[in-house]
Amino acid sequence: MSTLPIEPLTREAFAPFGDVIEASDAVRHFPINGGNTERYHDLARLDPGGDGRIIASIFRGQPRSLPFSITMLERHPRGSQAFIPLNGRDYLVVVATAPAAGALRCFLARSVQGVNYAAGTWHHPLLALDAVSDFLVLDRSGPGANCDEVVLGDACLIEPHILAAARLR
Amino acid sequence: MSTLPIEPLTREAFAPFGDVIEASDAVRHFPINGGNTERYHDLARLDPGGDGRIIASIFRGQPRSLPFSITMLERHPRGSQAFIPLNGRDYLVVVATAPAAGALRCFLARSVQGVNYAAGTWHHPLLALDAVSDFLVLDRSGPGANCDEVVLGDACLIEPHILAAARLR
Numbered sequence: 001m002s003t004l005p006i007e008p009l010t011r012e013a014f015a016p017f018g019d020v021i022e023a024s025d026a027v028r029h030f031p032i033n034g035g036n037t038e039r040y041h042d043l044a045r046l047d048p049g050g051d052g053r054i055i056a057s058i059f060r061g062q063p064r065s066l067p068f069s070i071t072m073l074e075r076h077p078r079g080s081q082a083f084i085p086l087n088g089r090d091y092l093v094v095v096a097t098a099p100a101a102g103a104l105r106c107f108l109a110r111s112v113q114g115v116n117y118a119a120g121t122w123h124h125p126l127l128a129l130d131a132v133s134d135f136l137v138l139d140r141s142g143p144g145a146n147c148d149e150v151v152l153g154d155a156c157l158i159e160p161h162i163l164a165a166a167r168l169r
Numbered sequence: 170m171s172t173l174p175i176e177p178l179t180r181e182a183f184a185p186f187g188d189v190i191e192a193s194d195a196v197r198h199f200p201i202n203g204g205n206t207e208r209y210h211d212l213a214r215l216d217p218g219g220d221g222r223i224i225a226s227i228f229r230g231q232p233r234s235l236p237f238s239i240t241m242l243e244r245h246p247r248g249s250q251a252f253i254p255l256n257g258r259d260y261l262v263v264v265a266t267a268p269a270a271g272a273l274r275c276f277l278a279r280s281v282q283g284v285n286y287a288a289g290t291w292h293h294p295l296l297a298l299d300a301v302s303d304f305l306v307l308d309r310s311g312p313g314a315n316c317d318e319v320v321l322g323d324a325c326l327i328e329p330h331i332l333a334a335a336r337l338r
Contacts, residue, residue, distance in 0.1 A: 023227040023303060033230075033294040040227040042310065054223045056251065056285075056307060058192040058209040061202075082225065084305050086281070088257055112255070112303075116225075125202040134192060134281075136253050136305060138225060141211065 002101065004070065004156045006166040009093065009107040009115070017095040017105075017121045019044040021084055021114030044116035044138075047080040052142025059083070059135045061128035064092075066160040070106075073099050073122045074149045079140025083126065084114035086134040090167065092158065094124035101154035108166045122150075129163075171270065173239065173325045175335040178262065178276040178284070186264040186274075186290045188213040190253055190283030213285035213307075216249040221311025228252070228304045230297035233261075235329040239275075242268050242291040243318045248309025252295065253283035255303040259336065261327065263293035270323035277335045291319075298332075 007013060011020045023029070023040040032039045048054045073096060085091060088111045096103040099122050109115060116138070117123050126135065140146060176182060180189045192198070192209040201208045217223045242265060254260060257280045265272040268291050278284060285307070286292050295304065309315060 021225060021227070021305075023229055032228075036231050036233075037295050038229040039306075040229070042224045042226055044225050046223055046225060048223075054215055054307075055211040056190060056213050056215060056253075057211055058190070059201075060192055060207040060209070062205050064205075084225075084253070084255070086253070086255065114305075126206050136190075136283075137208075138223075138307070 001155050001157050003159050003162060004104060004106040006106050006108050006162050008169060009109045009113055014107065016097060018118040019116040021082060021116060022112055044082055045080060046082065046138055047119050048140045049078040049142060052079050052140040054138055055141045057137045059126055059137050061126040061133050063128045063130050063132065066158055066163060068158045070094055070104060070124055070156045070158065072149060072151050073124055074147055075120055075122045076146050077120050077148060078142065078144055078146040079119050080116055081139040082114060082116035082137065084136040085111055086136055089130055089133050091129050091133065092127035094127065096122040099150040101152050101156050104156050106158060170324050170326050172328050172331065173273055173275040175275050175277050175331050177338060178278045178282055183276065185266060187249065187287040188285040190251060190285060191281055213251055214249060215251065215307055216288050217309045218247040218311060221248050221309040223307055224310045226306045228295055228306050230295040230302050232297045232299050232301065235327055235332060237327045239263055239273060239293055239325045239327065241318060241320050242293055243316055244289050244291045245315045246289045246317060247311065247313060247315040248288050249285055250308040251283060251285035251306065253305040254280055255305055258299055258302050260298055260302065261296035263296065265291040268319040270321050270325050273325050275327060
């Protein structure tokens with residue numbers, strides 16, 4: 001079983017998979033409300049498909065125990081899915097351009113970073129860390145099946161010492 | 170100038186103005202991801218209007234100084250607008266069924282509660298407390314003017330001792 005490297009989550013590195021949702025000078029922003037508030041504008045391509053709508057839910061995830069074995073992936077072919085952390089805790093994001101162990105990428109998402117998976121992006125279900133964590137989730141409601149799952153031929157391991165090193169960077 | 174009472178934010182009390190977005194047993198929820206995660210499902214009527222789309226932005230608000238005088242309201246006639254706190258801090262929500270000082274309601278939103286203003290709901294712009302605070306905002310992008318503002322004939326005051334008492338409840 002191979003070990004997954006853990007990369008910092010940046011807009012550039014994540015671009016093949018979707019959007020990073022964060023307030024930064026790299027995105028369009030401008031003052032509103034008489035200067036009280038800065039608006040970081042339209043941070044993700046929320047995609048409900050042609051016949052769906054975007055809904056808001058909260059996912060409450062148990063923290064994963066490490067080492068953790070990535071044995072499956074899923075994708076939502078008909079719409080995007082975004083996760084925004086609500087508890088100020090880091091989490092992990094595992095994505096792939098194809099459903100194979102060799103194609104996996106693992107990102108350390110900081111507590112101020114959300115992610116939006118583009119429609120059809122292979123990803124692992126929620127990987128909370130450290131404690132029970134809530135995430136606002138923006139995804140599609142609409143007709144038709146919208147979740148494919150695949151079991152990987154080879155598993156990949158997320159190792160605690162790799163995570164610890166990534167968190168120090 | 171009159172002083173505004175500050176009410177606890179509940180789904181029932183806020184129903185004339187929109188939705189409270191929170192994970193609670195009062196909403197539909199069910200386990201997903203092999204039991205790792207509980208999904209609190211479809212918590213708000215996100216409304217992009219007939220010709221718009223829902224976008225996700227981050228609002229970074231300076232904290233308001235109390236006493237704070239409510240002198241104006243705004244509304245977005247063409248779509249809903251939701252605020253979800255990202256920094257674990259309480260905030261205030263001022264809404265009204267009509268743009269008059271006598272119709273104002275002020276709610277203390279806890280750090281785990283978001284709000285979604287229904288299209289056309291009169292409300293005060295973001296009222297962060299205590300420190301600079303980020304909120305995920307879900308609102309409409311689309312053609313046409315979508316912000317009405319009104320200056321109130323009489324102002325209403327949010328008093329620090331009323332807030333302090335509300336936070337102890």
